[in-house]
Amino acid sequence: MKTVLHPRTITLFPPIVLLAGLAAAQGSEAPQRSPLGEKPNRTVLVPEHEAGILEVKFVHGSGVRLVQERFQGSADGLDAVDAYLDSVDAVRHRLFAQPDGWLEAWRLSGELASGRALHDLTLFYRITLEGPTALVAEVCDALNAFDVVELAYPIGRVEDATAAVMVAPAGSGTPDFEALQGYRRAAPLGIDADYGQTFSGSHGQGTTIAEVETGWTDDHEDIAHAAEGNYIGLAPLHYPWNHGTAVLGELVGDDNGFGVRGIVYEADVLLSTHQGSGANIPTAVANAAAAVGPGDVVVIEAQCFGTPPSPFPCEFVASTFATIETATANGIHVFAAAGNGNVNLDGAAFGGAFDRDIRDSGAFIIGASDGSSLNKASFSNYGSRLDAHGWGSTVTTAGYGDLFGAGSPVELREYTATFSGTSSATPIVTGAGIMLNGIYRGAYGTNLDPFALRDLVTLTGTPQGTGGQIGPRPDVRAAIAQLGIPRIAVAGNLVPGGSYTVTHTGDAGDLYVICFSPEFLLSPIQIPPYGSLYLGSPFFRIQTGVLSASGEASYSASIPNDGTLAGTTIGYYESWQRFQSGPGGGTFTNYVPIEVQ
Secondary structure, three states, X not given: OXXXXXXXXXXXXXXXXXXXXXXXXXXXXXXXXXXXXXXXXXXXXXXXXXXXXXXXXXXXXXXXXXXXXXXXXXXXXXXHHHHHHHHOOOEEEEOOOOOHHHHHHHHHHHHHHXXXXXXXXXXXXXXXXXXXXXXXXXXXXXXXXOOOEEEEEXXXXXXXXXXXXXXXXXXXXXXXXXXXXXXXXXXXXXXXXXXXXXXXOOOOOOOEEEEEEOOOOOOOOOOHHHHOOOEEOOOOOOOOOHHHHHHHHHHHOOOOOOEOOOOOOOOEEXXXXXXXXXXXXXXXXXXXXXXOOOOOEEEXXXXXXXXXXXXXXXXXXXXXXXXXXXXXXXXXXXXXXXXXXXXXXXXXXXXXOOOOOOOXXXXXXXXXXXXXXXXXXXXXXXXXXXXXXXXXXXXXXXXXXXXXOOOOOHHHHOEEEEEXXXXXXXXXXXXXHHHXXXXXXXXXXXXXXXXXXXXXXXHHOEOOOOOOOOOOEOOHHHHHHHHOOOEEEEEEEOOOOOEEEEXXXXXXXXXXXXXXXXXXXXXXXXXXXXXXXXXXXXXXXXXXXXXXXXXXXXXXXXXXXXHHHOOOEEXXXXXXXXXXXXXXXXXXXXXEEEEOO
């Protein structure tokens, strides 16, 4: 079934046309930048704020630069800002490590690609104070009184977005725990990752995941193949660290026959730490985004604290929001934990920061259900801004050791069955998103736009149950069908003496070939640009033709009346489809086994 998301039913416009069209739609006015928040009448500090640290954002177009510890630029009032900061012994710092030229080019490329007006990241700075904590509020209020300052605000602390995990190491040898990963199973229980992984491009190959996190046990036996030593940005301070290990176990746990199997285990991984400091969140996010490109992923596994009800998604902070918005405008998919405070993000205290009608970073904000249940977990934040949810408890993955732990050092072989929080939920949704974008790219040769991928997951997911809005649970099978990806399915009386029908579904008028082999290739053959052939030798072209007006073609066969076939797989089918229009030349479908009951 075709939809507006199908690449062969939409028109692709060059970026400059998008900009012109957006301006025309707004009465020839330039696109407006997303609001970063109103200047408060008075800055309120809470115990969750970090001592002696604040951020300041200068107004767009002011061209402010930090030169020899002084703010310089063409805007009026900078001398007065410096004089005031000198009077309170404040130290000025660049917020982002990337050069100004790179940040400016990144902003412009995002504006051209998306048609959105983005914030100038070169105008964010960090101010540190050595006086009492209360001075932070005084300095914020003083800076907010200057016209050249768009917003000054304190910085809250940060922590991993996980609930409590029981730890009780035991065992000796590493079993295979894949059967415990219910979040991989078909909807409504899981996201149907097992089905998704029968398609080309579904294993994460060609995608880089940059995770923003406190720390990792990067040489854990199930994630070392993807993560070991791949640190970027700030120097890592925490090793070993269970939280990041558990997140990566869900995503890239190796397909090695033991431990856990990640949803996208062939993805590459980069590790961007915030060192446990809320002041480093925007820096860590920028470091992650700067290291990847269109179609890649940034995962923000943190929850932030501050004046509004806490914790909350870290994009509430102006600098983090501006960074995420620039990343998604450049085609980078961002997935972020919603937080574990049972906080309503639609509450007035957030000032519309999570109201899509006011601003929208383009990121997935991810809530948590009560484990396999579709109901909201008691701790999960909620609200209209949440896009999707994953399991928020009883998640089996690497780390912690309550399920298994053995060897020396034991942290390299620990596993848990109780990982929880929006932390455990976020990689489940992330994995589904990476899988869908990879399948789409494998079939059509291009990435899904971040907004299109988010809409796809939201529109096709399994609806949530009770509780405040946490969004649907991704359903990879339904999303693939919605995208119009060519696919194959088997149905029938799969018993000795029975029969079955294999049906190929695609676009009417396209050439197809249905293929069969009694053997399956564990290492598929890559046939660019069509994807992966999973069938081994001997290999048979069973049926070829042109898809009918209904977009379907079927092939039927009988199963020999031989009782010894019961409980066996007698072969595998896969199809190939040649596109007659649209991007990409064609693709292989998924593969299906003929399993005799």
